[in-house]
Amino acid sequence: MHTLMVLYRPPADREAFNRYYEQVHLPLAQKLPGVRAARYSLAVAAAEGEPAFTAVFEADFDSPEDMAAALASPEGAAAQADIPNFATGGLEILHFPARTS
Numbered sequence: 334m335h336t337l338m339v340l341y342r343p344p345a346d347r348e349a350f351n352r353y354y355e356q357v358h359l360p361l362a363q364k365l366p367g368v369r370a371a372r373y374s375l376a377v378a379a380a381e382g383e384p385a386f387t388a389v390f391e392a393d394f395d396s397p398e399d400m401a402a403a404l405a406s407p408e409g410a411a412a413q414a415d416i417p418n419f420a421t422g423g424l425e426i427l428h429f430p431a432r433t434s
Contacts, residue, residue: 349419
């Protein structure tokens, strides 16, 4: 399993971010081909103090190659092109082999 993780920094307008994310961006991300499972939260908190990120999206793929193919697909291009429309605080994109303990 290989996981794609997108961490969103605090946006200029949290309410507008949440609304746009759930109504527009998430439906785009859900169309990524090859996704085995996906999760998101708009309520990220830190153990102490203010969190560096306020939202997270994760998608699991069978392999890094499947993830790369999904991101290179028309659906992946559409999701990536949509990011400037709502992620005013910026974001961090990570990916890694997922393991269970």
